[in-house]
Each structure stands twice: as C-alpha cells, then as structure tokens.
Amino acid sequence: MSNEIVEEDHGLEPGQDNIRLLGLDVHNPVFFVSAVLIIAFVIVALMFQEASGSALGGLRVWLTSTFDWVFMLSANLFVLFCIVVAVTPLGKVRLGGKDAVPEYSYSGWFAMLFAAGMGIGLMFFGVLEPMYHFNNPPLGLEAPLADGELVAGAVPAAREMGMAATIFHWGLHPWAIYAVLALSLSLAAYNKGLPLSIRSAFYPILGERVRGWPGHLIDIMAVFATLFGLATSLGFGASQALAGLNELYGVPNTDTIKVLLIMGITCIALVSVVAGLDAGVKRLSEVNMVLAILLLLFVIIFGPTLAIITGFFSNTLNYVKELPSLSNWIGREDTGFMHGWTTFYWAWWISWSPFVGMFIARVSRGRTVREFITCVLIIPTLVSILWMTTFGGTAMEQFLAEGYTGVQETVVDYVPELSLFAMLADLPLAGVSSLIGIILVIVFFVTSSDSGSLVIDTITAGGKIDAPIAQRVFWAIFEGLVAIVLLLGGGLAALQAGAIATGFPFAILLTVMLYSTFKALRHEREVGN
Numbered sequence: 426m427s428n429e430i431v432e433e434d435h436g437l438e439p440g441q442d443n444i445r446l447l448g449l450d451v452h453n454p455v456f457f458v459s460a461v462l463i464i465a466f467v468i469v470a471l472m473f474q475e476a477s478g479s480a481l482g483g484l485r486v487w488l489t490s491t492f493d494w495v496f497m498l499s500a501n502l503f504v505l506f507c508i509v510v511a512v513t514p515l516g517k518v519r520l521g522g523k524d525a526v527p528e529y530s531y532s533g534w535f536a537m538l539f540a541a542g543m544g545i546g547l548m549f550f551g552v553l554e555p556m557y558h559f560n561n562p563p564l565g566l567e568a569p570l571a572d573g574e575l576v577a578g579a580v581p582a583a584r585e586m587g588m589a590a591t592i593f594h595w596g597l598h599p600w601a602i603y604a605v606l607a608l609s610l611s612l613a614a615y616n617k618g619l620p621l622s623i624r625s626a627f628y629p630i631l632g633e634r635v636r637g638w639p640g641h642l643i644d645i646m647a648v649f650a651t652l653f654g655l656a657t658s659l660g661f662g663a664s665q666a667l668a669g670l671n672e673l674y675g676v677p678n679t680d681t682i683k684v685l686l687i688m689g690i691t692c693i694a695l696v697s698v699v700a701g702l703d704a705g706v707k708r709l710s711e712v713n714m715v716l717a718i719l720l721l722l723f724v725i726i727f728g729p730t731l732a733i734i735t736g737f738f739s740n741t742l743n744y745v746k747e748l749p750s751l752s753n754w755i756g757r758e759d760t761g762f763m764h765g766w767t768t769f770y771w772a773w774w775i776s777w778s779p780f781v782g783m784f785i786a787r788v789s790r791g792r793t794v795r796e797f798i799t800c801v802l803i804i805p806t807l808v809s810i811l812w813m814t815t816f817g818g819t820a821m822e823q824f825l826a827e828g829y830t831g832v833q834e835t836v837v838d839y840v841p842e843l844s845l846f847a848m849l850a851d852l853p854l855a856g857v858s859s860l861i862g863i864i865l866v867i868v869f870f871v872t873s874s875d876s877g878s879l880v881i882d883t884i885t886a887g888g889k890i891d892a893p894i895a896q897r898v899f900w901a902i903f904e905g906l907v908a909i910v911l912l913l914g915g916g917l918a919a920l921q922a923g924a925i926a927t928g929f930p931f932a933i934l935l936t937v938m939l940y941s942t943f944k945a946l947r948h949e950r951e952v953g954n
Contacts, residue, residue: 437619437620437628437633437635438620439621439622439887439888439890440452440620440887440888440889440892442636442887449893449895449896450886450889450892450893450896451885451892451896452644452885452886452887454641455641455644455645455648455884455887458641458645459645459649460885460899462649463907464903466910467906470910470913471910474910474913475914477910477914477915477919478914478916478918478919479915481914481915481919481922482915482919482922484922484925484926485918485922485926488768488925488929489765489768489769489925490764492929493754493760493763493764494754495929495932495933496772496928496929497752497753497754497767497768497771498754499775499933499935500598500601500602500752500774501598501752502939503601503605503935503939504597504598504601506601506605506942506943507601507605507798507802510795510798510943510946511794512795514950515943515947515950516793516794516798517793517794517950518793518794518946518950518954519791519792519793519794520611520612520615520616520790520792520793520794520797521611521616521790522615522954523953523954525791527790528788529788534792535804544658544869544873545658545659545662545665545869546658546661546773547595547809547812548665548862548865548869549661549662549665549845549866550591550595551812551813551816551817551845552816552819552820552832552844552845552847552848553832553836553841553844553845554591554594554766554813554817555587555588555591555813555818556587556817556821556824556832556833556836556844557587558586558587558591558762558766559583559586559587559821560583560587560833561762562582562586562590563586563590563763564586564751564759565758565759566582566583566586567579567582567583568583569584575825580825584821585739585743586743588736588740588744588813588817588821589740589746589747590751590762591813591817592740592741592810592813593744593747593748593751594766594767595806595809595810595813596744596806596809597802597806598752598771598774599770599771599774600802600806601802602771602774602935603778603781603782604782604797604798604801604802605782605938605939605942606623606626606778606779606782606783606786606935606938607783607784607785607789608786608794608797608798608942609938609941609942610623610626610782610783610786611786611790612946613628613945614786615790616945616949616954617945619888620887620888621783621786621787621883621890622644622883622887623644623647623779624640624643624644625888626938626941626942627639627640627643627937627941628941628945629941629942629944629948630937630940644885646927646930646931646934647884647931648881648885649927650776650778650779651779651880651881651884652877652881652903652907652927653776653923653924653926654773654775654776654780654924654927655780655874655877655904656904656907656908656911656923657773657908657911657920657924658777658870658873659690659873659874659904659905659908660687660908660911660912660920662690662866662867662869662873663683663686663687663690663870663908663912664683664912665842666686666863666866666867666870667682667842668843668846669846669859669860669862670863672846673856673859673860680912680913683912684912687905687908687909687912690867690871690874690905691874691902691904691905694870694871694874694875694901694905695901697709697875698879698894698897698898698901699898709868709871709872709875712868713865713868713869713872716865717865719861720858720862720865721812721815723852723854723861724815724816724819724852724858725815727853727854728822728852729818729819729822729826732819732822733814733818736818737810737814740810740813740814741807741810744810769924769925771928771932772925772927772932773921773924773925773928775928775931775932776924776927776928778931778935779880779884780880783880783883784876784880785801789801816845819852820832820847820848823848823851829851831847831848831850832844832847832848845862846859846862874904877901878897878901878904882896882897885900907923908920911923
C-alpha cells in the first residue's frame with residue numbers, strides 16, 4: 426500500500442511566495458508583518474511597563490466578561506463536532522487517502538500524544554487547582570471552610586467538585602480544540618497535498634484565495650496566538666522553577682532573577698534549536714517523559730496510594746456527571762470561576778492549538794478520522810485525570826486526613842508557584858522529588874520553546890519544514906522576550922491577559938474552521954476515501 430501524500434492540482438506549494446534574503450527563506454508578508462508587530466510590542470511594553478500591565482489587565486476583564494459566551498460556546502461546539510464526526514460515516518475517512526498506512530505504531534503514537542498532553546501547565550496547576558476549587562467550589566456549592574474550620578457536611582461535595590472542575594479544564598474540551606485543528610491540517614496536508622500551514626485548513630471554503638490576504642491574516646493570527654500562548658506557559662514555568670529554587674537553595678525570588686532565568690533557559694532552548702529535532706527536542710522530550718513518569722509513580726507510591734487509585738475512577742465519574750453544568754454559561758452566578766478559570770483556559774488552549782495541532786497532525790497520517798478523534802480525545806484526557814488525581818488528590822488527602830496545611834496555605838495566600846513543592850514537602854525524599862520537579866519544569870520550558878519556534882517558523886516560512894535554523898532561533902528568542910515583558914508588565918495576570926487577547930480572535934477563526942473541516946470530510950467521503 427502507498428503512503429504518499431495525495432497531490433491535487435491546486436497550484437499551492439510550500440514556500441512558493443517566499444523571499445530569500447540574507448540567508449533567510451521567509452514568507453512575504455506573513456514573516457515581516459508578524460516580526461515587526463512582535464518587535465514593536467516588546468519595545469513598547471518594555472518602555473511603558475506600568476501602562477502596558479494596566480492595559481492588559483483591563484483588556485482581560487473586558488474580554489472575559491463581555492465575550493465569555495464566545496469561548497464557552499466555541500469550546501462546546503468543538504467537543505460536539507468531534508463526537509458527531511466520530512460516530513457518523515465521516516469517521517471512516519482515512520488521513521492520507523484510503524491506501525495510507527500509519528507511520529507509527531500504536532505505542533509510539535500514544536507516547537507522542539501523551540507527550541503533547543504534558544506540559545508546564547500540569548506542573549503548575551496539578552496541585553494548586555484541585556485545592557483551589559475545593560476551597561471555592563463553583564456552581565453555588567457551599568464552601569467547606571468557615572472561619573478556618575471545616576464544615577463537615579460541605580466537605581464531600583466540595584472535594585468531588587474540586588476534582589471535577591479541574592478535570593473539566595484539562596479533559597475533553599482542550600483536546601477537542603486541538604483535535605479540530607489537527608484534523609483539518611491533516612486533511613489539507615495529506616489528502617490535498619497543501620502546505621502545512623494554518624491557512625491551508627481553510628482551502629475548502631476560500632479556495633486559492635488562501636494564497637492572498639485572507640490567508641496572510643489567518644497565518645498572522647496563528648503566529649500571535651501561538652507566541653502569546655507559549656509566552657504564558659514560559660512565564661508560568663519560570664515563576665514555578667524560581668519558586669522551587671528559592672525553597673530549596675534560597676535563590677532570591679525577584680523579577681530580575683526571573684528575567685535572568687528566562688534568558689538562561691531560552692539560551693538552552695537555542696542550543697536545542699541548533700542541534701535539530703532529533704538531537705535536540707527529541708532527546709529532551711524522552712528525558713522529560715522518563716522524569717514525569719518517575720515523579721508520578723513516586724507520588725502514587727509514597728502518597729495515599731489507595732485514595733489515588735479509587736479516586737481515578739470516582740473522579741472520572743464525577744467529571745462526566747458535572748460536565749453539562751460546568752459547560753453551560755447561561756444563568757451562571759459563579760462568574761469568578763467561569764471568567765477567572767474557564768474562560769482563561771479555553772483562550773489558552775485555543776492559543777496553543779496551532780502548536781499542538783500541527784504536532785499532532787505531523788504524527789497522525791494513516792489513521793482513520795474515527796481512530797484519530799477517539800485517541801486524541803480519550804488518551805490525553807485519561808492521562809490528565811490520572812495526573813490531577815495523583816497530585817491534587819494527594820494534596821487534598823494531606824489536608825483532610827493528616828491536617829497538613831502546607832498546600833492549603835499556598836492556596837489561601839495565592840502563591841500558586843509554591844503549591845507543588847508544598848505537597849512534595851510532606852512526602853519522603855522531598856529534596857530529591859522537588860529537584861526533579863524543577864528539572865521537569867525547565868525541560869518542559871526548553872522543549873516548548875524549541876517546538877513552538879519550529880511551528881511558528883513553519884507558518885512564517887510558507888509551510889516549509891526545512892527553513893534555515895536562524896529563523897527558528899529568531900522566534901525562540903522572541904518567545905522568551907514576550908514572556909519577560911508580560912511578567913514585568915503585570916506578572917501572571919498579564920500572562921493570562923496575553924493568552925486571552927490572542928485567543929479571542931482565533932476562537933472565532935477555529936469556529937469557522939469547523940465548517941471548512943466538514944466540507945473537506947464530506948468531499949473525501951464522496952470520492953470514496
């Protein structure tokens with residue numbers, strides 16, 4: 426059987442509109458417009474830190490309170506779209522054509538999906554978020570604490586909701602966002618032979634106009650969404666790594682040190698970029714996978730093992746039970762939860778979708794659409810449930826069964842970067858496990874920066890995946906710079922504002938992509954794929 430990419434007479438080739446200048450090979454005008462706007466943002470934000478921080482904070486509040494329905498509705502549509510496509514005859518379409526065969530075994534494919542699902546976010550929020558939602562349960566549930574004392578009757582429901590609300594943010598919805606973009610890109614690249622760029626996903630509705638300004642704007646929006654989504658993750662990672670270094674070794678936790686840390690880790694990412702995919706990010710990803718599994722097993726073994734095992738199943742059931750209520754945005758009174766958490770998360774996942782979606786597309790040729798959606802949705806969701814149950818469940822058990830208040834204090838004082846280390850401090854070998862946690866965050870930082878710069882470079886090089894390394898170096902540097910200016914201009918709140926601001930227009934774009942993807946699938950079904 427053949428596994429060649431299907432070629433169609435659409436007249437579109439990777440890099441056909443590129444300019445080759447001073448050793449660069451970049452798309453005109455996507456690279457230049459994106460680069461100039463990003464450079465201008467960095468300069469202005471550094472010159473007017475206080476004003477930019479205030480503006481970003483105001484923008485975040487306005488977007489989340491005015492357009493919360495856009496994020497909520499679009500994320501729900503992505504989940505429903507994936508389910509409908511998977512259960513209808515459209516699910517029989519094969520990515521790459523009817524004779525295509527998978528390039529990777531199930532074990533290798535699952536491992537890469539697992540790697541894509543793991544990131545700085547799980548390290549940062551894995552302990553914090555379940556405890557936060559336990560303290561402040563959404564949907565009008567009674568708080569389990571009153572004047573610092575446990576309210577016995579409210580504890581069970583708050584505990585269940587704490588985990589269900591957390592899993593809601595890390596389960597089907599984010600992976601449906603990634604799946605929609607990855608599916609659309611896979612159909613465009615492997616079934617149509619189009620360049621691997623975001624604009625290609627809109628070919629079924631725009632035709633050759635994707636080569637003009639409609640396509641340019643789509644790719645520029647994708648660059649901004651990816652860059653700010655990554656910058657948010659890098660900022661979270663730097664804050665958490667420095668908090669751990671402060672706890673273990675007394676390294677001062679100041680803005681200056683955060684900047685130096687981001688610069689240092691960005692330099693390591695540049696070494697990985699220059700080394701290339703196989704020698705750089707691939708090896709680091711393998712190291713990260715081993716360390717993440719070791720840390721997970723360590724907490725399962727030395728933490729409340731039985732509670733973690735039983736919690737995995739009960740938390741999954743509670744998540745399914747609460748899913749309709751948490752997904753609904755109409756008549757909600759818990760706007761603090763919906764705006765401060767859910768809206769931010771959906772915007773963050775949407776801004777990450779070009780990065781993760783393109784990665785998933787590159788490793789999924791040869792799978793049927795039904796197989797693709799089932800595995801992209803279910804496998805990472807189960808991994809997220811296990812991770813949150815292990816880390817968040819351990820923190821809850823420490824507080825409720827042992828009376829250990831370390832994690833609880835980080836939640837009440839809202840120092841989220843310390844939550845993971847506070848949980849590990851109550852387990853054996855805390856120094857070793859905390860050091861592994863810091864290394865994990867740093868390596869996640871490096872691999873995210875390297876992989877993210879590759880994706881942005883592919884977009885700004887007209888879909889070419891073998892563009893000069895200097896271009897990827899440029900984007901890796903500016904990912905670090907954007908993270909720095911957002912941190913200096915308003916800290917974690919500014920990072921979240923950046924993700925929401927770029928995620929909003931891209932949410933609308935992805936919603937339109939649903940129709941484009943449906944047209945592509947229907948065409949493939951009609952031609953007998």
